[in-house]
Amino acid sequence: MSALMIRDLHKRFGSVDVLKGVNLDIESGEFIVLVGPSGCGKSTLLNIVAGLEKPSGGTIEIGGRMVNDVAPSDRDIAMVFQSYALYPSMTVRQNITFGMECRNVPRAARDKAVEHVSKLLQIEPLLNRKPSQLSGGQRQRVAMGRALVRDPLLFLFDEPLSNLDAKLRVEMRAEIKQLHARIGTTIVYVTHDQVEAMTMATRIAVMHHGEVQQFADPETIYNRPANLFVARFMGAPPMNTLPARVDGGRVMLGDGSVALPIDAVGLGARDVVLGIRPECIAEPGRRFGDAAPLIIKARVEMIEPTGAETIVTLRLAGEKMIGRVAPDVRLAVGAEAEFAIDVRKLCLFDPKTERLI
Amino acid sequence: MKLNLRRLPEYLVIWVPLLLAAGQIVTFALWTTWISFTSATLMPSGDWVGLKNYTNVLATRNWKIAFDNLLIFGFGFVVLTALTGLFLAILLDQRIRGENVLRSIFLYPLALSFVVTGTAWSWLLNPGMGVQKLVNDLGWTGFRFDWLVDRDMAIWTIVIAGIWQSSGFAMALFLAGLRSVEPDLVKAAQIDGAGPFRLYTRVILPSLWPIVIAVMVILIQTAIRTFDLVRALTGGGPGIATQLPALVVYDFMFQRGQLGRGSAAAVLMLLTLAAVLLPYGIWKYVQRRRAANA
Incomplete structure (x- = not known):
């Protein structure tokens, strides 16, 4: 089954073409990394998939359903932000259950879901703390917990590791990869870091100037880059x-x-x-x-x-x-x-x- | 510390006005406090009488009405101004067209002095020439809006004029607060499925409460020292129905020539202000300490 299908997606901000006809077919269970230099349109693409921005043209299907006119909360997605975007006035537990609260999920079911997710991410001792009392890595985990508890069709990650220090970034990278292996939900992950792309993805979409330059598995991207941009962008030191x-x-x-x-x-x-x-x-x-x-x-x-x-x-x-x-x-x-x-x-x-x- | 002559202008510019201002405020505050313990009448001199002035002032009907009015006015003015300001700020925050023009319009009353506001509203609220006359002339002859001359309601006309004057200020502060809310938070709430009401009550407004407190404190101290608005709008009347403590001070000192009692009333006002500002100052201090330690 196709988890996400993007057809001929365009986005214009005034006279600037940010996305110029993006096509992507993502199978269920894949870990897709959108990678590219800043300003290549990858975050805009993710926001459009999430429903936070409207496309200027083209269609988006999530799980076989056209979602162009569906509200973000009804798209069966969950998102992790670069800034974590934890609600500062709520405890960790409230942060995780806020989505269920909005959907009027009964309290017993909420508690059960929190228990499951906090065990999975080992954040049980943090449940009653406020985000301001957490370290960067802990905030990252809570942000992931908030996404996980949703059990969505599609996870969207927007540069989730950029605010962590180098050591923690490597740890969390491995953890996200293991998490994906365990839960098997489709992930679309945006980053500018080509190492993250190479290490985590099942397939990589390299973006530049609002276009997908190449969409292939990491080995192909690395060994058979489709063009000079991909060749020079992926790999450090570059080709x-x-x-x-x-x-x-x-x-x-x-x-x-x-x-x-x-x-x-x-x-x-x-x-x-x-x-x-x-x-x-x-x-x-x-x-x-x-x-x-x-x-x-x-x-x-x-x-x-x-x-x-x-x-x-x-x-x-x-x-x-x-x-x-x-x-x-x-x-x-x-x-x-x-x-x-x-x-x-x-x-x-x-x-x-x-x-x- | 060696005095650097090249920086002399800087010292002069900073210290001379500061010393003058501090000297003026502190000296006169202390002097007023001193006089409040004496039997001074027309001239600022007299014998020590202890707390007699205070007991006298507190026993007058004038002061009691003024203080009751301050409670009504303070509560109505502060709460309603903050709510109006917040409401305007939320509306302006919806990325509407003409925001700059609207913001200026709402802020403009702040540029007027309370005397102008009071005078203008005294015309508007005057049953014989203001809103009531307008509606009557339009054909609704039974319409009554005569709070200005109604003993029980007159204090609310001051609340209305105060809200008109200050809600733009509250709006500006709240708008700045709303704009500083991280955009990702709003996006996250959208994905979580929070509607506009829940978005504001659960996510955005809770992060605004430091601004709410700052607005409240500024409005409360404005309310406590309000003088010119009442003076221009109702003159304290009808009768003494809209007296506020500052008018009582003025009345004792300059109308009746009782400097001792007037000073006592002024010191009571100062204590009321301190009761509001000191906890706020301590709270800010604790906050800063906590931020420094974190």
């Missing part, structure tokens, strides 16, 4: 992209001084943009699969040890590239060094359309 030219079974980089073998039959001879992930450039001892590694020489321009690995900026065929080598490799800045290249994961893009070839 190296540099002008190149294919000719037969080879691709010539930059000024043509370096050539890599590539399976590009049928392309003929043409200009391309080559995309190569930093982890595909490593120290010469590294083995990529069974094939003998391709070794190239490049000048080291900068090294950034992170402990687990060393990020190295190098100049290859006149172009700047980033590689990731093992931390124990000694590199001298300014000197030539050898690197192993993984040629299995090269991506070619059309320089004009910027699309993957």
Whole structure:
């Protein structure tokens, strides 16, 4: 069953096109992450799905039902906000039950639901506190409890982890993922953090300029990005992209001084943009699969040890590239060094359309 | 601390007016308090008489009526002004067109002095030339609106004029409060299915209560020291039906030449004010301490 179907959705604010024809089909039980830089329209899209904003055109179906003219409270959704949006004058318990209170759910049923959710999220000791007495992580949990208690068809998360510190963010990330695995309800999750997108999603919709650039599972997004924007946005450090030219079974980089073998039959001879992930450039001892590694020489321009690995900026065929080598490799800045290249994961893009070839 | 000559103008600008103002207020408050314990009549001098002035003032019918009126006026004015202001603020908060114009219109009475307000309303409420005359002339000849000359209702004309003058001020403060409510809270309540009434009573208004208290305190102290409005609107009449404590002070001091009793009445007013402002000050202090510790 389709949990959420978005057809040709448009949104204009005055003369600004915020959403330019978004189409998404989301299956029941999926964990969808909408990711993109700020201003790409992802939060507007989520607000429209929630019914908090009206679309300028297009349709939205939740659970097979057209909801364009349905009030937010009747859409069978629950939402978690970046600011948590806990009602400051109410206790945690009242925050969680406010929705049921509005729907006139009997008290016994409310109490039972609160008990269930607070056990699930381990917030039982907090039930009688006010939001101002809670830490950021606790507020986050309560906000999730308020959404969970609804037992909706669709959860909407609007950058729920952005206000937490780095350590807590990683913890909550894992917790949300486990929660999804346990309850199985469809989630649409908005974030600008591509790590959150990669770690949690079953499918990712990368958005830019009000359009969905690519909608696919994380592996496809990472390894076969549909265009240069997706290639550069997903992954940290980002994918190296540099002008190149294919000719037969080879691709010539930059000024043509370096050539890599590539399976590009049928392309003929043409200009391309080559995309190569930093982890595909490593120290010469590294083995990529069974094939003998391709070794190239490049000048080291900068090294950034992170402990687990060393990020190295190098100049290859006149172009700047980033590689990731093992931390124990000694590199001298300014000197030539050898690197192993993984040629299995090269991506070619059309320089004009910027699309993957 | 070494006096920095280059900052002398700053010291002058701050300290001279401050000392003058403080000196004036504190000196005269203390002097008034002193006189209230003496037998001063026309001149501010006399013998120590202890609490005699106070017992005298408290026993007069004038003071009793003034204090009863203050209770009616204070309660009616404060509660109704706050409610009117809140109502206007909620209406203005609905993202309507022409909000700026309406806001200015509602705030404008605040720019007038109470004397102007009182005079204008004394015409409007005058049965022979105001609202009653207008309605009568329109054909409803039996219409009566003569509270201004009605002993029992006259105090409410002051309440009406006070509300007209001050509700714009309450509205402005409440509107600022409503605008500072986090938009996500409203969205969350919409998703929870709260209707407009529940949205305001359960989510928005509870977060406004610090502003409610601030508005109340300002209005209460306005009510306690009200003088000019009554003076211009009813002159304290009919008879002494709309006396307020400030008019009694004026009456004792400058009409009857009883400075000692007038001062005693003034000190009683000061104590009433303190009874309102001190708890508020302590509450604010505790709040700030708690915020600093949190």
